Amino acid sequence: RLGSGLKDALKKLAGKTVIDKVAVDELVRDLQRALLQADVNVKLVMALSQSIKKRALEEEPPKGMGVREHVLRIVYEELVSLMGQSAEVHLGPQTILMAGLQGSGKTTTTAKLARYFQRKGLRTGVICADIFRPGAYDQLLHLCRQINIPCYGEPGVTDADQIVKNGLAELAGNEVIIIDTQGRHALEDNLIDEIVRLNVISKATHRWLVIDAALGQQARDQARRFHEAISIDGVLITKMDGTAKGGGALSAVSETKSGIVFIGSGETIEDLERFDPNGFISRLLG
Amino acid sequence: LVLTEKDIADSLEELELILLENDVALSAVDAIVGTIRHDLTGTHRKIGSSIDAVVEKTLKHALRDVLGEGFDLTGYIDSHDRPVRVLFTGVNGTGKTTTVAKVAAYLKEHGYSVVIGSGDTFRAGANEQMKTHADRVGVKVIRHQHGADPSAVLFDAVEYARAHKIDVVLADTAGRFHNRANLMNQLEKIRRVMKPDLVVYVDEAVAGNDAVIRADEFNAAVGTDAVVLTKADMDTKGGAAISIVHTIGKPIMFLGVGQGYGDIIPFSPDRIVDDLVG
Numbered sequence: 321r322l323g324s325g326l327k328d329a330l331k332k333l334a335g336k337t338v339i340d341k342v343a344v345d346e347l348v349r350d351l352q353r354a355l356l357q358a359d360v361n362v363k364l365v366m367a368l369s370q371s372i373k374k375r376a377l378e379e380e381p382p383k384g385m386g387v388r389e390h391v392l393r394i395v396y397e398e399l400v401s402l403m404g405q406s407a408e409v410h411l412g413p414q415t416i417l418m419a420g421l422q423g424s425g426k427t428t429t430t431a432k433l434a435r436y437f438q439r440k441g442l443r444t445g446v447i448c449a450d451i452f453r454p455g456a457y458d459q460l461l462h463l464c465r466q467i468n469i470p471c472y473g474e475p476g477v478t479d480a481d482q483i484v485k486n487g488l489a490e491l492a493g494n495e496v497i498i499i500d501t502q503g504r505h506a507l508e509d510n511l512i513d514e515i516v517r518l519n520v521i522s523k524a525t526h527r528w529l530v531i532d533a534a535l536g537q538q539a540r541d542q543a544r545r546f547h548e549a550i551s552i553d554g555v556l557i558t559k560m561d562g563t564a565k566g567g568g569a570l571s572a573v574s575e576t577k578s579g580i581v582f583i584g585s586g587e588t589i590e591d592l593e594r595f596d597p598n599g600f601i602s603r604l605l606g
Numbered sequence: 607l608v609l610t611e612k613d614i615a616d617s618l619e620e621l622e623l624i625l626l627e628n629d630v631a632l633s634a635v636d637a638i639v640g641t642i643r644h645d646l647t648g649t650h651r652k653i654g655s656s657i658d659a660v661v662e663k664t665l666k667h668a669l670r671d672v673l674g675e676g677f678d679l680t681g682y683i684d685s686h687d688r689p690v691r692v693l694f695t696g697v698n699g700t701g702k703t704t705t706v707a708k709v710a711a712y713l714k715e716h717g718y719s720v721v722i723g724s725g726d727t728f729r730a731g732a733n734e735q736m737k738t739h740a741d742r743v744g745v746k747v748i749r750h751q752h753g754a755d756p757s758a759v760l761f762d763a764v765e766y767a768r769a770h771k772i773d774v775v776l777a778d779t780a781g782r783f784h785n786r787a788n789l790m791n792q793l794e795k796i797r798r799v800m801k802p803d804l805v806v807y808v809d810e811a812v813a814g815n816d817a818v819i820r821a822d823e824f825n826a827a828v829g830t831d832a833v834v835l836t837k838a839d840m841d842t843k844g845g846a847a848i849s850i851v852h853t854i855g856k857p858i859m860f861l862g863v864g865q866g867y868g869d870i871i872p873f874s875p876d877r878i879v880d881d882l883v884g
């Protein structure tokens with residue numbers, strides 16, 4: 321379950337019963353490289369390696385446990401503590417506001433989520449509140465038609481607030497409402513203001529941040545801005561079927577003090593999975 | 607004063623962290639810092655110049671070396687037979703379609719005639735998105751129905767350009783991942799059929815270490831002549847530019863700096879280097 325760099329470093333600890341400082345140093349260095357290549361935030365990698373090194377050198381391995389197992393356990397525990405709680409998905413009436421950077425996968429994921437709730441027996445409706453991107457309504461409508469989900473939008477209208485108000489009224493018979501929004505980033509003040517308004521107007525019960533698995537060091541600052549604006553309570557990582565490791569998600573989770581709700585693993589509506597911390601961590605280290 | 611490896615270690619380590627924090631991929635940082643360490647060790651430092659300043663100056667020089675001078679698109683068009691065929695490639699969501707529209711607007715502004723090939727026949731809303739952009743920019747777009755063969759669409763776009771004596775064909779393609787063999791094969795077929803003069807790879811400035819892997823894979827699969835780095839307006843220092851160019855050694859043609867048709871600037875290394883090391 322571990323990348324070759326880490327495997328070799330761990331080998332050096334195999335069979336030992338006493339902590340070897342040189343071997344621990346080497347392991348921590350290899351771990352740092354693995355985490356950096358996985359796009360974990362640089363400062364977070366440094367903090368993590370400090371605490372892992374400290375624990376590895378100071379904590380006695382439990383009776384009967386070799387040094388190698390002990391250190392591996394510490395690495396694992398430290399990473400799991402960063403993952404936050406595996407976020408709960410409520411299977412009842414709710415309104416979900418989707419937010420995230422341009423191109424992160426919000427529209428596709430909105431349709432995937434609609435499919436998920438539909439399969440759980442919940443009447444679900446979708447609102448296209450993206451008034452900016454050409455073809456946004458067509459895109460979402462096309463996806464929703466594939467699964468027979470009502471999709472509310474007002475092509476040609478440029479007032480997202482109005483669309484959300486009207487959409488909520490129109491879709492009132494549904495238990496789950498998911499609101500797709502246009503992509504935006506931390507420096508676009510007018511768009512940050514918009515999502516603050518949409519959050520209020522929609523009375524959203526959940527505000528989910530959609531982030532691309534390949535997002536690099538920007539993850540922390542972007543997540544922070546979204547969280548300051550609308551209190552994100554869940555993170556979704558998309559495009560995990562590529563080769564990116566999703567390290568940015570760790571920052572998104574720690575900045576929003578929330579957890580990872582779902583993983584996007586492909587372009588079709590069925591490509592949505594519940595988050596599995598073990599799988600995520602071994603992929604991160606691999 | 608001869609510089610030893612120990613003298614420059616702290617300075618290099620600091621710069622290493624700055625590069626990493628600004629999205630320069632680990633492999634690129636390793637290589638660049640390694641080169642600087644090798645080049646500086648054993649050299650002479652002028653009295654009065656700080657080690658930090660020497661290392662910083664050497665780094666800026668190394669980064670400029672990596673980045674090169676960009677790619678002059680209009681210069682290329684002027685010196686080649688028309689229609690010049692440009693194929694845009696890249697993974698999902700990086701800004702290819704928007705970039706095609708921006709480049710169309712840019713070329714139109716510079717006096718060239720353009721036709722767009724709506725080569726994403728797969729994704730929901732792709733044809734509508736490209737058509738709306740093309741109409742707003744005021745260029746002809748060739749498209750088939752959803753689900754059609756992208757090679758056929760782009761072949762038609764080239765034929766249209768020939769028949770109407772159009773200067774440039776800009777061919778959009780569907781986003782795809784490099785680890786999907788069938789999709790990369792499809793892209794290779796598109797390339798064989800449309801025979802582009804230029805293959806332009808599009809990735810985003812906020813992509814992390816995966817930018818290296820995917821740039822490499824796309825270059826190996828269909829070749830890359832130039833790169834467009836989008837979303838450089840996202841508060842990022844553009845380190846991904848270094849990662850990508852260092853990996854495939856191809857120049858950056860444009861930086862995308864926003865979602866409007868005018869949000870595109872011909873690449874010059876100074877801005878990125880000064881932002882990163884400034």
Ligand SMILES: Nc1nc2c(ncn2[C@@H]2O[C@H](COP(=O)(O)OP(=O)(O)OP(=O)(O)O)[C@@H](O)[C@H]2O)c(=O)[nH]1
Binds near residue numbers: 502586729
């Ligand atoms: N392979 C793969 N592609 C995905 C996934 N999620 C989304 N995509 C693709 O990524 C691209 C962008 O997805 P969109 O849903 O349009 O992203 P968006 O966040 O709505 O984009 P904007 O509205 O422009 O901000 C599309 O090509 C999607 O098909 C995923 O989990 N895997």
Ligand SMILES: Nc1nc2c(ncn2[C@@H]2O[C@H](COP(=O)(O)OP(=O)(O)OP(=O)(O)O)[C@@H](O)[C@H]2O)c(=O)[nH]1
Binds near residue numbers: 864
């Ligand atoms: N902020 C910013 N957004 C951009 C830039 N370029 C593109 N975008 C946005 O990124 C999102 C995705 O752009 P697209 O042009 O659809 O990307 P694509 O690569 O064609 O996506 P697929 O065809 O689905 O793979 C859209 O919301 C664009 O407006 C840029 O330079 N800056």
Ligand SMILES: [Mg+2]
Binds near residue numbers: 426428450456501502
């Ligand atoms: Mg969208």
Ligand SMILES: [Mg+2]
Binds near residue numbers: 702703704726
């Ligand atoms: Mg596109």
